[in-house]
Amino acid sequence: MAFKEASSRTIIFCLLLLLFLGSKYLASEIQATQTATLKVDASPQLARKIPETLFGIFFEEINHAGAGGIWAELVSNRGFEAGGPHTPSNIDPWSIVGDDSSVFVATDRTSCFSRNIVALRMEVLCDDCPAGGVGIYNPGFWGMNIEDGKTYNLVMYIKAPEPTDLTVSLTSSNGQQNLASATITVADTSNWTKVEQKLVAKGTNRTSRLQITTNKKGIVWFDQVSLMPADTYKGHGFRTELISMLLDLKPRFLRFPGGCFVEGDWLRNAFRWRESIGPWEERPGHFGDVWHYWTDDGLGYYEFLQLSEDLGAAPIWVFNNGVSHHDEVDTAVIAPFVKDVLDSLEFARGSADSKWGSVRAAMGHPEPFPVKYVAIGNEDCGKTFYRGNYLKFYNAIRQAYPDIQMISNCDGSSRPLDHPADMYDFHVRFLLLSLFVSFPAVYTDSKTLFNMRNTFDKTSRNGPKTLDVVLSMVQMQAFVSEYAVWRSDAGRGSLLASLAEAAFLTGLEKNSDIVQMASYAPLFVNDNDQTWNPDAIVFNSWQHYGTPSYWMQTIFRESSGAMIHPITISSKYSGSLASSAITWQDSENSFLRVKANSVSLTITTSGLQASVNALGSTATVMTSSNVMDENSFSNPNKVVPVKSELRNAAPQMQVTLAPHSFSSFDLALAQPKLVAEM
Numbered sequence: 001m002a003f004k005e006a007s008s009r010t011i012i013f014c015l016l017l018l019l020f021l022g023s024k025y026l027a028s029e030i031q032a033t034q035t036a037t038l039k040v041d042a043s044p045q046l047a048r049k050i051p052e053t054l055f056g057i058f059f060e061e062i063n064h065a066g067a068g069g070i071w072a073e074l075v076s077n078r079g080f081e082a083g084g085p086h087t088p089s090n091i092d093p094w095s096i097v098g099d100d101s102s103v104f105v106a107t108d109r110t111s112c113f114s115r116n117i118v119a120l121r122m123e124v125l126c127d128d129c130p131a132g133g134v135g136i137y138n139p140g141f142w143g144m145n146i147e148d149g150k151t152y153n154l155v156m157y158i159k160a161p162e163p164t165d166l167t168v169s170l171t172s173s174n175g176q177q178n179l180a181s182a183t184i185t186v187a188d189t190s191n192w193t194k195v196e197q198k199l200v201a202k203g204t205n206r207t208s209r210l211q212i213t214t215n216k217k218g219i220v221w222f223d224q225v226s227l228m229p230a231d232t233y234k235g236h237g238f239r240t241e242l243i244s245m246l247l248d249l250k251p252r253f254l255r256f257p258g259g260c261f262v263e264g265d266w267l268r269n270a271f272r273w274r275e276s277i278g279p280w281e282e283r284p285g286h287f288g289d290v291w292h293y294w295t296d297d298g299l300g301y302y303e304f305l306q307l308s309e310d311l312g313a314a315p316i317w318v319f320n321n322g323v324s325h326h327d328e329v330d331t332a333v334i335a336p337f338v339k340d341v342l343d344s345l346e347f348a349r350g351s352a353d354s355k356w357g358s359v360r361a362a363m364g365h366p367e368p369f370p371v372k373y374v375a376i377g378n379e380d381c382g383k384t385f386y387r388g389n390y391l392k393f394y395n396a397i398r399q400a401y402p403d404i405q406m407i408s409n410c411d412g413s414s415r416p417l418d419h420p421a422d423m424y425d426f427h428v429r430f431l432l433l434s435l436f437v438s439f440p441a442v443y444t445d446s447k448t449l450f451n452m453r454n455t456f457d458k459t460s461r462n463g464p465k466t467l468d469v470v471l472s473m474v475q476m477q478a479f480v481s482e483y484a485v486w487r488s489d490a491g492r493g494s495l496l497a498s499l500a501e502a503a504f505l506t507g508l509e510k511n512s513d514i515v516q517m518a519s520y521a522p523l524f525v526n527d528n529d530q531t532w533n534p535d536a537i538v539f540n541s542w543q544h545y546g547t548p549s550y551w552m553q554t555i556f557r558e559s560s561g562a563m564i565h566p567i568t569i570s571s572k573y574s575g576s577l578a579s580s581a582i583t584w585q586d587s588e589n590s591f592l593r594v595k596a597n598s599v600s601l602t603i604t605t606s607g608l609q610a611s612v613n614a615l616g617s618t619a620t621v622m623t624s625s626n627v628m629d630e631n632s633f634s635n636p637n638k639v640v641p642v643k644s645e646l647r648n649a650a651p652q653m654q655v656t657l658a659p660h661s662f663s664s665f666d667l668a669l670a671q672p673k674l675v676a677e678m
Helices: 240-247 303-311 335-348 355-362 385-399 446-454 495-510 548-553
Strands: 002-006 009-015 034-041 095-097 103-108 119-124 134-138 144-147 150-162 165-173 178-186 191-202 205-214 217-230 253-256 286-289 293-295 316-317 371-375 407-408 425-426 477-483 513-518 524-526 536-538 544-546 563-565 567-570 578-586 600-605 612-622 642-645 652-659 659-670 673-677
Touching: 002 293, 034 578, 103 134, 119 134, 134 165, 144 524, 150 165, 150 178, 165 191, 165 217, 178 191, 191 217, 205 217, 205 407, 217 240, 240 303, 240 536, 240 544, 253 303, 253 513, 303 316, 303 335, 316 335, 335 355, 335 385, 371 385, 446 495, 477 495, 495 513, 495 548, 495 578, 495 612, 495 659, 544 548, 548 659, 652 659
Parallel strands: 034 600, 253 316, 316 371, 371 407, 407 425, 425 477, 477 513, 524 536
Antiparallel strands: 002 673, 009 578, 009 659, 034 567, 095 134, 103 119, 119 217, 134 205, 144 205, 150 191, 150 217, 165 178, 165 205, 286 293, 536 544, 563 578, 600 652, 612 642, 612 659
16 A cells, blocks of 8 residues: 545544443433543555445336436326236326216227327217316326426327317316326328427426327327426436436445345346336336236336436346245256346347347437446345256356346355355344345344444455355455335434434445445335335426435445444444545545444544644534434424534543434545545
């Protein structure tokens, strides 16, 4: 390791103190001020580089995170396929404008699209229709957010045997307020016609709907009705304000699209990448039977790859390995699934002249996507055919793409794996069962997660066993792809939960020689579909906020690629302390994390190549009056980090930290500033 001068260098001290109910000392019992000393040895020879990939994000289609969430499509069930291929079928949430005596709608199998054959037939029965006309409307996902002055792009496919004028409108939920409208003439044709129309809103309504009406008696068929805001992120179809929340996390990777969503309760309902690419009109969509809602798959494999690129995050493609919650494919006949995955990698990485790379290029991305990580299944290790299937995928991918890092579902934190892998997937669970037992993650409470900060301290640094030979030269890496506090002390995202998670992350930093990546789960929740709580980001059609767990992650965003330094803590409460110290070149943020009734903390440093400069040093505190406090739409900033100048920064400094606080100190170093070169 060598050092050279650089423009800036910051040292971060990370300390977290938690006292849980049931601990020897309860917060209410402590009368005197608690004291602790934190010593940081910043000597260059003792520093170690944290992986560039350490902290990222995990997106799962759960809680309407994608459909009705980051994917900006406003129409729900745009292709009328959610009721299944049998007709007539349910068209929810579509409904009629008028009554049964004036308009009749039903699905039939007349679509021009071979992969989604269901269309909607609307028959207008009235000779003298009401002034506003009759027809159909769609309320979107619990109401469409239509904003004054903004443009919305309507696309739909129409067929009618006779010329008909249709009025397309954006209205309030009861149809009384008209925000935008246009008239579309349908020609006398028996062929499907693609219609495109821009609608500019003249007013704001958070619970709007799209309606299509007419005053003329006759029959009209509709299919693939889409309404998208014109101002999506980079024009790629994502809600800008929600993507902004992700950008603020500076994620180094994006794991997608699940989670249990990848497996399905049954294989017939698992995510299929082939059916989620190509023109959006031709995608059949599917029912996600684990989380119980339909997705049109407008947010498909291509869009996830595009999102990774937009975020500057490495894509981690989690694919189905022939295993669901309730059925499995025998290893003897897994070959078609293996071929399917190889094709998915060619789609992402192949040249524009290759079979599947040309499909990607036709979608607007001629350059390959840099997919270098794949997870072979999700939480499937204990399933009957997982190991056999895993090896089939592993060998085929290794031969075709030697550089791709493969992630096993089997936990290698207790002992080496019995099969080859580049990483193993570790999920935080309420009960840590024996190795290779798999079940849906239910996460854990705050006290347990805090105590799990030392989970990887004794993990073997050796590789897996293959043919009873230990590959000691290969260091097995962990991917902690799902962690979070759950149960009663988490609420919908409490300060307490974020503090326990912070303690756990300091342990991952400490063990980052074998922990390559980590991500919180779940990432998003639509307030109207709270299938799983808590989550990092809460939203509805027009509002959003970060939970304390989200803000906790922003505090760790500089850790990836930073230098970590050894620390020593002296305190009678050392069993309740978790800490880490890191340095990095950017001077934006540095953090000392504490949860306590009252703490008098002395920080000392040694081995620094420059003195601490009070000018530019800051303190950041995240706290609240109650450890169970949460953020909300009405008070989105109740528990957020607050930054202030630190006037007494020094190699030895003493500070008093507030109760229930998550505090940090950004200590700027004076010139010259030295940067480690590995």
